[in-house]
Each structure stands twice: as structure tokens, then as C-alpha cells.
Amino acid sequence: MNTKWVGKRVKRIDGPEKVTGELKYMTDYHFDNMVWGKVLRSEYPHAKINSIDIEAAKNLPGVICVLTHKDIPGFNGFGIVVPDQPVLCSDVVRCTGDAVALVAAETLEIAEQALSLIKVDFEPLEVVADAEYALTDSAPKLHPDGNLHSHVKINNGNIEKAFEEADIIVENTFYSPRQMHAFIETEGGWGVMDDEGFLTIRCPGQYAYRDRMQIARSLAYNPERIRVISSPIGGAFGGKDEITVQIYLALLALHTKGRPVKIHLSREESVIAGIKRHPFKVQMKTAAKKDGTLLANQVKAIGDTGAYASLGGAVIALAIEHSCGPYKIPNVDLEGFCVYTNNGIAGAFRGFGVNQVCMGIETHMDMIAEKLGMDPIELRKKNVYHQGEVSSVGHIVKSSVGTYKTLETAENCDLWKNREKYKSEVSEPWKKRGVSVATSFHGIGMGIGLPDYGAASIELLPDGTFLVGVGCEEIGGGNSTAYAQIAAEMLNCDISNIKIVQGDTQKTLDGGTVTASRSTYTGGRAVAAAAPRMTELLIQTAAEMLNLDSSQIDLKPNHISAHGEIIPYKSIYKYLYDHHQATRVEGHFYLPKEKEEIKGSGGAPHHLYGYLTHVVMVEVDTLTGETEVLRVVSIPDAGRVINPQGLEGQTEGGAVMGIGYTLYEDVLIENGYHKTRNFTDYIIPTIRETPLIETFPVEEPEQSGPFGAKGIGEVVMIPIIAAIMSAIYDATGARICHLPATPERVFNALKDLKKQKVQSSR
Amino acid sequence: MLVSEIDMITPSSLPECLMQLSKEGRIHRLIAGGTDAAVRMKEGKWRPEIWINIKNLHELRYIEESEDCIYIGPLTTHTDIIHSPLLQRKADVLVDAAREVGATQMQNMGTIGGNIGTASPAGDTLPALYVLGARLELTSLSTKRIIPIEEFILGPGRTVLKENEMITKILIKPQKPNEIGIFQKLGPRKAQSISIVNVAISLTLDQDLKCREGKIAFGSVAPTIIRARKCESMLPLGTLNDELIRNIAKIAWKEVMPITDGRATATYRRDMASALLERGLYRLIRRWNNH
Known part of the structure; x- marks a missing residue:
């Protein structure tokens, strides 16, 4: 066209x-008559609240109001799917991000002082620090229905028979980190109510209309009398999909007599109170025939959603839907658990569960290829589903499928074709290079069961x-x-x-x-x-x-x-x-939808998927365990590309975020308390960790899309994770199944490898 | 102490500054680049009644050489050090180390006096100053003393500096033409990182790659910077070939006593003391051969 x-x-x-x-972001706005809002967070990851005494705080000069759960006119809860998170806790706190009280004051400093004057009588309770422990009978129940928020399953074929008949079986357990969105603009905004009771909330978000409904529910207020302005945003990546501070702003605005109230979280508060990516434990067992045909895949994934559901259930469901990769595996037994703990709160994040399972299936593809002596791209090409074929979860994929083309492009790119030459060009003798490939996909839109x-x-x-x-x-x-x-x-x-x-x-x-x-x-x-x-x-x-x-x-x-x-x-x-x-x-x-939901899957399948293959080269310093990603080739199938420059922005940003996930990032929480509280300890890649990134789009037009376009915003960061893991293996022989692959983890794996060699040579 | 209640005074000369420091009955602190001070103020750790702002005391910002001694003013920034031809020639290890401090913004603001005064076990310029035999001039309104850097630092964040004193000069021995140094850092990433382990090495080499003498100082593996005396004593044992380098490096883990923290475990830090020394010596020999 x-x-x-x-x-x-x-x-x-x-x-x-x-x-x-x-450009002015919401948190850049200042007004002469503005007041500052602050949120009192819980001291404990899990505790009973016996009493809250706000008298001293209220009496501090410069304090305009101090609010607790008693001041919520409507429903004391929020949450996109299940509103299980209290706006302000009344009886129990379940994580250190929990809000207990709100303050508005003339200055930020007075507001902070006022927080320190609020006396909350907490009675600490046992902390549930581990998702598997949370599922045992001995763990305290964090919610009335227990600690299992959701359980999804997809079964096809006969898994036992397939494993019996298989020529080759690989089995591993993968651990993934609690990634932080690390947007530059932390959660914040302002709220104001005019003389006639019209409430304006300016707060970066990812769905103004839904935020408005959640505000209205808590305020018991006519949503038509609330205006939410949610754009532009200094970054979100899913982290502002859920309510952040909108309801706090609205509650405070009810009490500031028409003066605008501003809340802007510090980085430390954002780390503790904001949602994160779900850490997963994924056990995977994959079977193939001698000729490379995939036979079976068995997956058990446990995701730690922290104290509240947010979109945890949907994240697990999407993970399970994507846990077999863009392949046709006839026998599958896939199971996911979304579990409550006292580890902060997890929710939506670019990739939405697929990152955590892609690292499993793609590592297994490489292991199978190696055992069979097959080229890893050949193995993948042999097993991918094409448009009109049946996917691993058992539905006929009617929309466009570009995986095969992306793999062909990968096969013919300079980095892959000349990989042996590039691998030999190490910069120092104790360094080793590896080149690997991985592919993945990602559903576009909401899936079955949700209006879209x-x-x-x-x-x-x-x-x-x-x-x-x-x-x-x-x-x-x-x-x-x-x-x-x-x-x-x-x-x-x-x-x-x-x-x-x-x-x-x-x-x-x-x-x-x-x-x-x-x-x-x-x-x-x-x-x-x-x-x-x-x-x-x-x-x-x-x-x-x-x-x-x-x-x-x-x-x-x-x-x-x-x-x-x-x-x-x-x-x-x-x-x-x-x-x-x-x-x-x-x-x-x-949005076009599939007609039938796969039973028990929690929303699978999607009608549309975006596809992407990554090729990467890494260099590992064998003395220290440091890994550097030197080159990335990103090959997306986004349907027709609306703006190549915009697409490159996505593939480059996604690659860097994937590098961060694989090598550096993890919000460490010990017994419910955050150990990495700001960017001093939470390590994200900088420009010096950013490699050469090339983008070669494969345009497989999607008939239903605008000018043939599909979506690509998430899959751009996914296969690179597995590709880096495999490239480290290609370079050194060490398999890292626990991310991030920090220098220490890589070094220890190399040390273990040396020990094994010494033992086997005895 | 609330931040809004803290006062700040900006002395216009060194004597005025020393006068301010000598005032008793109040809590004051020096602030120069603010790369540590501002962070700690925000964290609530450093909340003096008065900040004495010395950022503009230009008389304390210089790099000079006379009579076999290099004098560095405490307000010299890391960027000043990186760009100094004198230090590039005669204190290469310090230039190397200054380059590894934080990132450009922090190198522009942060001062060498501040890096010494903060006395962090992970401070990047400190191991370099140790191997360059640095001495510090400490001055109060009525006293002046010069002490070696090893004796200045007592522990993490603790020094012998008195309330009324400040660092007024850093003295280092210039490297001879046959001396060469290197600084190696392992952080969680390349820029903007705090050292997991760092090491400074300075060697006096003969033509045939025999080491006449050498100094090695590690950071982040003990309460203060430590010299690796055993490794140093092995440096002159023969030609610095791969085998000797490996053997010396293997000793290093015995000389350090690190702890586990959020950045790394003690075991890894020990392994890395050896690894960084090995990598540093390889790179140093390569640099020597190339010039």
C-alpha cells in the first residue's frame, strides 16, 4: 500500500x-496555595493494628488534616481485578508498603514530621516470606480465603505417555528476579476540589477511566464529578497500571478547602510501596524425539504476588499460556499458582509473566539442540506453529504468525552467520565470548473474558x-x-x-x-x-x-x-x-476475540500475538564473572510497522531492560523488608552497559490491525533474557538458571564447573 | 534536626574557615562537593546545626609539584585529577582511580579531600593514595600536622581529624620513570557503582620485567583500606610472567577479611581480591610493554 x-x-x-x-509532567506542577500530602506506611511487613492515635500529629502547627480509614467515605479497598488492598489499613498490615494514614501540611517537611507523630500500636505477626511456604498449612493466612490467590491449568494430550516415548528429556528449575519498573518519574500527582465539588486528579496512570471508577468507589462520589488526567507520564512500564496515589490525593482534596494537594513519592517510598514484577519459580520438563520434534512440556510455575492481588492472577495466566513458547507441542501439563506473601506487592510489568517462562522453554530448546547435535535455529524452525496451525495450548492460531520468518532473518544476520569469527575476537585472553539465539511471543490485548x-x-x-x-x-x-x-x-x-x-x-x-x-x-x-x-x-x-x-x-x-x-x-x-x-x-x-476459552486457563488464548527473535553476543570475564552484552540483533514481527523509528525505540529500550533483568536487577526483600531501596543498590543498566542494537523487522501484516499493524511493546524485552543466559553458556559452559546472572553467580558457576572437571579427570 | 533548620555559612578564605571550625558549642560539618554530604543529610544521618560550605575556597584547589613532592589541594575534583598532565605522568594510579569514581557528574562535583574525609572502605581514590605513600596536612586555627594516610583512617567513616581541623593538603611521592601503576575496580556495573572490591598497584620495574619493589592496596575487603604486604613481598621473586602473577594473586585472598553485604558475599569478595590483583597485574604488564 x-x-x-x-x-x-x-x-x-x-x-x-x-x-x-x-514539557511539564504532573509532578512538575507547583501552585502558590498548594499543600503537601504524605502517606504513613507500615513499620512491619505483617502486623495487627491495635490502635491509631493521630492527636499529636493533628496538633502540629502547619498540619491541615490527618486521615485514617475512618475518613474514607466509601469502600476501603482498591485493586484492578479484586479490590483486596486497603486504601488505608484498619486492622492488619500485610506489607511495608501498606498505607495507614494520610497527612496534608503546609510544607513537605511538616508533613513528614506529622507522620512521625502518628502513633500506631502494631502487634507484629509471623511474616510469610516465601511463596512455597505460603502454600503450606503452617503458614498464617494473609487473606480470608488463604494464600493461594489463583490457580490455572492447561492440559493437552497424554503427558505420561509422551515422556515414556521420548528420546530425550530435559528438566530444570528456574528462578527469576523481582524487577522494578525504575521509571524516572516516581508515583505522584495532585488533586483539587473546587467550590462546587468538582474533583480534578492529575496523576500519571495507564487508564484514566478505570482510575476514576476506583476513586469514585472509595469516595462514594459521582464519577461524572471527577476528572482524571493521566497523561503524560515519566515512564510506567505497567507500574502505574494499578492505582498509585490517586485515591490518597482524592481523600486529601476533600479536606484541603479547595487548595491543591500534591503527593510525590521519594524513590525509597516508591520502591517499597510500588508494584514490582512477580518473582517466579518455574519447574519445567520438556521432551523431544531424536529428530527434534517436541513431544511434551510440563510446567509448574509459582509466582509471588506479595500482599495483594493487583493483576497477579492475570500475570500467572498469561505466563502459563506462553509457557511452551511459539511452538506446537502436542502433550502439555501446565500449571500456575499465584500466591500471597508479605513481600511487597507485585503486579503488571512489561512482559506480564512471559519473561519468567520464556527463560525456561528457550533454555530447554538450546539444551535439546545441543544434545541432538542440531542447529538451535533449525530445531526452532522445525517446531514453530504457523498461521492456521494448532498451538501448544490447543487452539488454532488464526492471526498472523511471523516466528518462522524472524528465525530465517536471524539465521542470515551477520552476527549469527559470522559468529565463530566474532567469538574468537576476545578483547583480553581471560575473556570468553558466546553467541546465542532465542525467540518468544506475546499476546496482544486482554484475552478472553475481559471486554476489550x-x-x-x-x-x-x-x-x-x-x-x-x-x-x-x-x-x-x-x-x-x-x-x-x-x-x-x-x-x-x-x-x-x-x-x-x-x-x-x-x-x-x-x-x-x-x-x-x-x-x-x-x-x-x-x-x-x-x-x-x-x-x-x-x-x-x-x-x-x-x-x-x-x-x-x-x-x-x-x-x-x-x-x-x-x-x-x-x-x-x-x-x-x-x-x-x-x-x-x-x-x-x-477487539477480535477467540470464541472459546481454554478451560481453567484464566483467559487463554489470545486472538493476536506479536513475535520476536533475538540474537546476542556476550563476553564473560572468567576472572571476575562479569558479563557484558556486546551486540544485540532484534527481529520483531509487529505486523506492518507504523513508524520504524518508534519500533527501534521499543526494541532498543526493551533490549536494555532485558539486559537489566538478566544481569543486574533484583529488588531484594528479606523477611518482608526491602534491602535494595534506591538506585545505589538497585542496579539498572546505564549507557555503558548498552550494546550495539540492530533491528530488522519482519512485517507479517495482520489483516485486522490498522494498516496491518500488531503490538510489540512487551515481547521486545523477552527472548533476550534466554539468549543472554545461553550465550553465557556458549562462552563458558556454565548454565545460570537463577537470575540475575550477577558476576558472583557466574563466577561461582565457573568455580563449580572447574571442580567438576577436576573430579571427573581423577 | 530538620533540614530547613540547618544553617550554612560560606567562608571566603582558609583562615576564616579555620576560625569557624574553632567555634565551640555547636555541631558543624564541612561540605564541599556534597556528593556524600547531601545524600547523608537526606538519609537523616548528617544533620549538623551548620554546614560550613567550602566549595568556593579556590585556594584549596590546585595540583603542584616541587622538590620531589606533589601537592594536591583538598578541593581538587576528581575531574581535575583526571585532566592533570602532571598526575597522568607521575601518579597514573590516582588518575585511574579518579576515573572510576561514580560517573562524570560525581567526578565533577566530588573532591579528593571529601573522598579521604568520608573514609569509606570502598572509597575509590584511597587505595591509590595508599600506594603513592600519601600524607595529609591537617590544620586547625592554631596547629598544623602532617600524617600518613594509613594513620589518618581509623575505621569506616572514622578518622583522627579533630572537630576544629580540616585537611588542607595532600602530599604524594611522584612516580619515577620506571614506576607504573594501575587501579582495578569491580562494581555491580561499569558506571555509577560502589566498589565490591578495588585494588591499586604501583610497581617499580626493571627492563626485563623484574619488579624491584611494589605496593598493593585493597579497598572494600576490610574495615579500612589495607596493604597486601605478603603479595608485595613476593613481587620481586622473579620475572613477572603469567605463573608468578597467578601465584601472587592466589595469596591475596589470605590478606583480606571482607564481610557479606548487599553487594556481595565475603567469599566472593575474597575470590575477587585474587582475581582483581591477577587482572591488574596482567593489564599493568601489558601497559608497560606498550609504552
Whole structure:
């Protein structure tokens, strides 16, 4: 298809103001009459609250209000699926992130002082520090129904028979870290209530409409009288999908007599109170025939969701759905458990459970290839499912599938073809290099059982430009530019004539979340649904103005022409305005879904998946165990690419986040207390850990998507994890199944390897 | 003490600063680059009544050489050190170490006097100063004394500096043409990291790669920086070939007594003392052969 904007390297429409720092984020706002809010967090990971005494705090000069659970007008709880997390705890605290009281004061310092004056009589209870222990009878129950939040299962074929008939079986246990989103802008925002009781909450989030409903539920307040502005955001990655501070802001705003109240978490508070990626223990057993055909996969995954559910149940379900990779394995026995502990709170995070299982299946693919003496790409090509085939979870995949093509591209890329040469070019004699490949996939959209829709509006403005409104927030991924490209393409106008507004319940329609790799696809489709209505409006109006038939009207770039006459859009606006006619159109879209849910799977299968293959080269310092990723080749199948530059932003950012997950990052919690509290101890990659990253998109157009596009925001960080693990093995012979692969873990594995060699040579 | 209640005074000369330091009956602290002080203030650990801000005492920011001694002012930043041709020529190990401190922003703000005064067992410039035989001039309004850096640091964050004293000069011995040094650091990542183990090495070499004498100092493996005397005594045993290097490195783990913390276990730190010494000696010999 010949396009002017779609598929082109269009520079980001929000780029200049972000790069220059001109853009104001919510937490940048200051007002002369503003007051500061602070949250009192629990002292203990698990304790009974006997009493809360706020008198001294209330009497501190400069304190405006001190609130506890008694001051919540509505429901004291929040949570996207199950509202099991108290807004302010009344009887029990279940993690050190739990909120017990709120303060508003004239200055931040007075608010902090006031917190220290609140006396909470805690009675410490036994801490549940381990997910497997949580499932035993001896562990204290953290919630009325016990510590198992959810349990999902997928079974196909006959697993016992398959293992009996298998020529080769590999079996391992994998441990993955509690990754932190590490967004630059910590959770925060401000709230204000005007004289007439209209409440405005400006707080970065990933779904303004849902945040509004959660606020309304806790305040027992008419949601129509609440405006939530949730965009732009200084990073989220899933970490602002759940409520962060919106309800606290709303509660405080009820008591500050019209003065705006601001909360902005310190990094330390963000680490303790914010959600994290679920740490998993994954036991996996995979069987194959001599010719490399995969026969069976058995998976048991336990995810630690911490004190509250948030999206934990959905994370485990997605993990299980993806636990066999993009392959067709006829016999599977897959089981996942989402478990409550006192280890902070885990929730949504880019990848959403797939990271933790991909490292298992992809490591097993490499082990099988090695044992069979097969090329690892050949083995994968042999087992991938193609469009129209049955996946491992047992459904026919009707949407586009690019895995095979990504593997072919991997096979032919310079790094893979010349890997032996590159591996021999070590920088110092005690260093070793390895090159490996891994592939994965990721569902797009919500899966079965959850409504999934997109909506967009297009408004003709007085100056003849267009305002495109999409609910989905701009969380930094560049969806605003994609929307502008699609709108400009379909309205046949210059992209500078498109303005985008996002994430504002007053200005945009409810179009679902910015999660699940869905916002380009869903929001893009919604814009594409609204655009023809706008062109129709333009043509009809021009026809009316000129007294012509609409077939005589031509839509030209940036204007309308008829009978040699040029009608600029601002004239059309003026005509509509003068005649009291609507200047705004809407487009709605419902995401295609599978018809039947796989029983017990908690939402599988998805209708659409994005696919991606990574090739990486690492260099391991065998003296210290340090691993450096030197090169990354990222080969995504995102369907038709709307903006290659935007796609590269995703593949590069995803690769670096995957490197962090594999080599550096882990929020350590000991007995319920955080040990890594800020960026001094929580190590994320810097520019010096960032390798050369190449992106070679494989465009397998998806018929249902806008211009053939799919989603890619999550899978960009997934296969690289397994690829780095295997590259370390390729370099040194040491298999690391416990991430992150810190220098110490790699060094110890090398030490063990040496010992084994000494023993076996005896 | 609330941050908003803390005062700050900015003396305009060294005598004025010493005068301020001599005032009794109040709690004061020096602040220069603030790369440690601001962090500790935020953590609530350092909340003096008065900050004495010496950042602009330019008379304490210099690098000079005279009569076989290099003088470094305590307000010299890590970036100053990295860019000093004199130190590049005659104190290469210190330049190496300054390059490994935090990242560029911290190198721009942080001072060598601050790095010494903070006395962290993981302080990156300290092992380099140990192998360069650094001495410190400590001055109060009425006294002046010069002591070796080994005697200055008592333990983590603890020094012999009195309430009314400040570091006014750092004296180091310039390296001879046949001396070469190197600094090696193992952190959790390449930039912006606190050392898990670090080591500074300075050797006097003959043409045939025989070491006449050498100094080795480790950081992050004991309560203070420590010299590896046993390793040092083995350096002159023969030509510094791979085998001798490996043998010397193997001794290193015996000379250190690290602890386990969030960054690494004690066992790994011990192993890394050997590994960094081995890697450092290899790299040092390669550097020697290349110039």
C-alpha cells in the first residue's frame, strides 16, 4: 500500500518538548496555595493494628488534616481485578508498603514530621516470606480465603505417555528476579476540589477511566464529578497500571478547602510501596524425539504476588499460556499458582509473566539442540506453529504468525552467520565470548473474558486542524505519533495539522488501558474508524455549502476542492459553527476475540500475538564473572510497522531492560523488608552497559490491525533474557538458571564447573 | 534536626574557615562537593546545626609539584585529577582511580579531600593514595600536622581529624620513570557503582620485567583500606610472567577479611581480591610493554 505517513520515519510529535524539558509532567506542577500530602506506611511487613492515635500529629502547627480509614467515605479497598488492598489499613498490615494514614501540611517537611507523630500500636505477626511456604498449612493466612490467590491449568494430550516415548528429556528449575519498573518519574500527582465539588486528579496512570471508577468507589462520589488526567507520564512500564496515589490525593482534596494537594513519592517510598514484577519459580520438563520434534512440556510455575492481588492472577495466566513458547507441542501439563506473601506487592510489568517462562522453554530448546547435535535455529524452525496451525495450548492460531520468518532473518544476520569469527575476537585472553539465539511471543490485548475495545474522537478545530483524542495515555512508547500518522494518512493532511490529546476523562473517550501491547493496535484502529467519519463530515458539509452533490467534492491534501474552487477546512469549521452543527466525530472498535476459552486457563488464548527473535553476543570475564552484552540483533514481527523509528525505540529500550533483568536487577526483600531501596543498590543498566542494537523487522501484516499493524511493546524485552543466559553458556559452559546472572553467580558457576572437571579427570 | 533548620555559612578564605571550625558549642560539618554530604543529610544521618560550605575556597584547589613532592589541594575534583598532565605522568594510579569514581557528574562535583574525609572502605581514590605513600596536612586555627594516610583512617567513616581541623593538603611521592601503576575496580556495573572490591598497584620495574619493589592496596575487603604486604613481598621473586602473577594473586585472598553485604558475599569478595590483583597485574604488564 502506498502511504504518505504510515510506515515512515516520522519524528516523534512529543519529542522536542520532552527532549528540551519544556514539557511539564504532573509532578512538575507547583501552585502558590498548594499543600503537601504524605502517606504513613507500615513499620512491619505483617502486623495487627491495635490502635491509631493521630492527636499529636493533628496538633502540629502547619498540619491541615490527618486521615485514617475512618475518613474514607466509601469502600476501603482498591485493586484492578479484586479490590483486596486497603486504601488505608484498619486492622492488619500485610506489607511495608501498606498505607495507614494520610497527612496534608503546609510544607513537605511538616508533613513528614506529622507522620512521625502518628502513633500506631502494631502487634507484629509471623511474616510469610516465601511463596512455597505460603502454600503450606503452617503458614498464617494473609487473606480470608488463604494464600493461594489463583490457580490455572492447561492440559493437552497424554503427558505420561509422551515422556515414556521420548528420546530425550530435559528438566530444570528456574528462578527469576523481582524487577522494578525504575521509571524516572516516581508515583505522584495532585488533586483539587473546587467550590462546587468538582474533583480534578492529575496523576500519571495507564487508564484514566478505570482510575476514576476506583476513586469514585472509595469516595462514594459521582464519577461524572471527577476528572482524571493521566497523561503524560515519566515512564510506567505497567507500574502505574494499578492505582498509585490517586485515591490518597482524592481523600486529601476533600479536606484541603479547595487548595491543591500534591503527593510525590521519594524513590525509597516508591520502591517499597510500588508494584514490582512477580518473582517466579518455574519447574519445567520438556521432551523431544531424536529428530527434534517436541513431544511434551510440563510446567509448574509459582509466582509471588506479595500482599495483594493487583493483576497477579492475570500475570500467572498469561505466563502459563506462553509457557511452551511459539511452538506446537502436542502433550502439555501446565500449571500456575499465584500466591500471597508479605513481600511487597507485585503486579503488571512489561512482559506480564512471559519473561519468567520464556527463560525456561528457550533454555530447554538450546539444551535439546545441543544434545541432538542440531542447529538451535533449525530445531526452532522445525517446531514453530504457523498461521492456521494448532498451538501448544490447543487452539488454532488464526492471526498472523511471523516466528518462522524472524528465525530465517536471524539465521542470515551477520552476527549469527559470522559468529565463530566474532567469538574468537576476545578483547583480553581471560575473556570468553558466546553467541546465542532465542525467540518468544506475546499476546496482544486482554484475552478472553475481559471486554476489550478502543475509541477515538476527531474534532475539526477553528483553524482547520484536527484534534484527535484517544483514551490511551502516552506513556513514552510513542503511541501519540502513531495515532497522528494514522490520522494524517486517512484524513489526507499534513501531520502538523494533527494535534493529539490523550488520557483525560474530560477530553477523551474510554478506550481501555495502555497495557497488553495493545495501544497502537487498538487506539490506531479506533482512529482509523473515526477518520472516515470526519472525511464524510467534511465532504458533506462542503457539498452543502456549495450546493453540490457529494460525489462532486474532492478531498485534497489539507483542503477540499470542487469545480476548481478550493475550500479550506477552516471555512468548513466556520460553516458548521454558524449552523450549530457538530464538529466532532467518534470511532469505536471492538477487539477480535477467540470464541472459546481454554478451560481453567484464566483467559487463554489470545486472538493476536506479536513475535520476536533475538540474537546476542556476550563476553564473560572468567576472572571476575562479569558479563557484558556486546551486540544485540532484534527481529520483531509487529505486523506492518507504523513508524520504524518508534519500533527501534521499543526494541532498543526493551533490549536494555532485558539486559537489566538478566544481569543486574533484583529488588531484594528479606523477611518482608526491602534491602535494595534506591538506585545505589538497585542496579539498572546505564549507557555503558548498552550494546550495539540492530533491528530488522519482519512485517507479517495482520489483516485486522490498522494498516496491518500488531503490538510489540512487551515481547521486545523477552527472548533476550534466554539468549543472554545461553550465550553465557556458549562462552563458558556454565548454565545460570537463577537470575540475575550477577558476576558472583557466574563466577561461582565457573568455580563449580572447574571442580567438576577436576573430579571427573581423577 | 530538620533540614530547613540547618544553617550554612560560606567562608571566603582558609583562615576564616579555620576560625569557624574553632567555634565551640555547636555541631558543624564541612561540605564541599556534597556528593556524600547531601545524600547523608537526606538519609537523616548528617544533620549538623551548620554546614560550613567550602566549595568556593579556590585556594584549596590546585595540583603542584616541587622538590620531589606533589601537592594536591583538598578541593581538587576528581575531574581535575583526571585532566592533570602532571598526575597522568607521575601518579597514573590516582588518575585511574579518579576515573572510576561514580560517573562524570560525581567526578565533577566530588573532591579528593571529601573522598579521604568520608573514609569509606570502598572509597575509590584511597587505595591509590595508599600506594603513592600519601600524607595529609591537617590544620586547625592554631596547629598544623602532617600524617600518613594509613594513620589518618581509623575505621569506616572514622578518622583522627579533630572537630576544629580540616585537611588542607595532600602530599604524594611522584612516580619515577620506571614506576607504573594501575587501579582495578569491580562494581555491580561499569558506571555509577560502589566498589565490591578495588585494588591499586604501583610497581617499580626493571627492563626485563623484574619488579624491584611494589605496593598493593585493597579497598572494600576490610574495615579500612589495607596493604597486601605478603603479595608485595613476593613481587620481586622473579620475572613477572603469567605463573608468578597467578601465584601472587592466589595469596591475596589470605590478606583480606571482607564481610557479606548487599553487594556481595565475603567469599566472593575474597575470590575477587585474587582475581582483581591477577587482572591488574596482567593489564599493568601489558601497559608497560606498550609504552
